[in-house]
Amino acid sequence: MRVLVVDEEQGAPPDHWSAIAEHTVRGRALRFGLAEAADTAFDPAADHNREYVLARVRAFSLNYRDTALALGEHAEGTHDRGRGFGSDFVAEVAATGSAVRGLRPGDRVIPSMDWPPRPGDTVSAGVVTNTASRELQRVHHSRLVPVPTAMSDAQAASFSIGAQTAYAMLRRAEVGRDTTVLVTAATSMTSLFAISAACGRGARVYCLSRSGRGADLLAELGVVRSFDPNDPADLKDLARLARQIRGFDAVVDPFCDAYVLTAVKLIGFNGHYVTCRLMGGPHDEMAGTDTPGGHWLSMLTSLVSKNATIHGQCLGVRADLEAALGDWDAGRLRVVVDSEFSGADIGPFVRRTFDPARLGKAAYVFGDRDHDEYPERDDTTKGA
Incomplete structure (x- = not known):
């Protein structure tokens, strides 16, 4: 062989x-x-x-x-x-x-x-x-x-890994029709599955992406708008949007060390934040052990005041994979x-x-x- x-x-x-x-x-x-x-x-x-x-x-x-x-x-x-x-x-x-x-x-x-x-x-x-x-x-x-x-x-x-993980994350975050979702690291494979699946369910999907790549692909998948967290103007627009919609129903974040401090503050009442791993590398300082305690306290205070939930998700269950295959077969997943x-x-x-x-x-x-x-x-x- x-x-x-x-x-x-x-x-x-x-x-x-x-x-x-x-x-x-x-x-x-x-x-x-x-x-x-x-x-x-x-x-x-x-x-x-x-x-x-x-x-x-x-x-x-x-x-x-x-x-x-x-x-x-x-x-x-x-x-x-x-x-x-x-x-x-x-x-x-x-x-x-x-x-x-x-x-x-x-x-x-x-x-x-x-x-x-x-x-x-x-x-x-x-x-x-x-x-x-x-x-x-x-x-x-x-x-x-x-x-x-x-x-x-x-x-x-x-x-397997991308689809099963994404579907488990959407399940935990209770993403369905008319929910408003923010997906970080938009061009990662897990995020691409999550975006396509959420759009296929009738959710309104927005994205965070530092790379600036794939704008046309994200639009094809159904993303309403993608924001760059390194662009102050984009962050202001994102904060304004979050206020208008009274916070996102769900945040799907594959890389919690890179996005958690930004994303959690954008969740609405009874919202869900779900993550599956760390990015590692140059963004570690954003949410690593050297992050000032005040940032963590502010984040946790925001979660508590909004009755929001944090989920950690490793992979998924067989039903998640079978649901993803079913959606692909029905034309609802790319x-x-x-x-x-x-x-x-x-x-x-x-x-x-x-x-x-x-x-x-x-x-x-x-x-x-x-x-x-x-x-x-x-x-x-x-x-x-």
């Missing part, structure tokens, strides 16, 4: 690597390669496989969390990036254990990233894999969900795919994946290996 791997070694790459590319991520020079590895062993008749599926990955994409995997920043021993990395994928069922029902060879499936854990359930919590770039995966059947036949591999490979790569395009795939100008996901599609041709080396992606 094939697998996309990464290391920081210098000199000649291993013999089993092909389509090699170098790229700098967060200031560290990394080497990526498409490697050949032994197929994942799977005996459908074996008792230990009775509830498991052998899935052949058709396409995968990388998420925000996968950057840490690529950089080897997980605790020592918890992840070997030389065996692959990545979280989101679409796969075709290759074989099933004797107790598997509802899935059969040939079905296309994506992972369900369920959280929190359920008592007594040892297999259905958290991200399904940290090695989505491995072409063969052994997965418990409960962690896989069929995808609509009309959904492309690139779309399906860009779906999957934003920036670009699609295959074959020898490891360099372009890596470069686009880590490009801050990217809008939506970059997906790598495993092609027919009989027609793939890999050059010995691609050094065109050196540099940031």
